[in-house]
Amino acid sequence: MTSSAESAHSVETRLRELLDRGFQFINPCDSSGEITAVVGVRAHDNVTDVLWLRDENDVLAMRMPSEEEDFLSPSQVLWSSEGAAHRVLAELIELPDDRTPGMLLRVGAA
Structure with a gap:
């Protein structure tokens, strides 16, 4: 079991x-x-x-398609x-940048 301090450090590091x-x-x-949330956004690839x-x-x-409007x-x-932050x-962080887990890859697709 991790302590609250270890969990906070882990969240800050991530x-x-x-x-x-x-x-x-x-x-x-x-x-x-008052801050109600921390919202992060990263657009990359598609x-x-x-x-x-x-x-x-x-x-x-x-993770959503880049053409998603909202x-x-x-x-x-x-x-x-x-769920829990950590x-x-x-x-x-573990998600691959070049694909979404569970999605089919096309051989030879660029």
């Missing part, structure tokens, strides 16, 4: 890795100015990855994970 990979982050606030971090145990990550409420999701962030 968020820095997402920054290094090109994620851009915004922090939406409520009417009193997909967009989105991360919603509301608290340590309420995280949603999604990345906050997409009509098509290619991959998603929801697990969801690890799964997002």
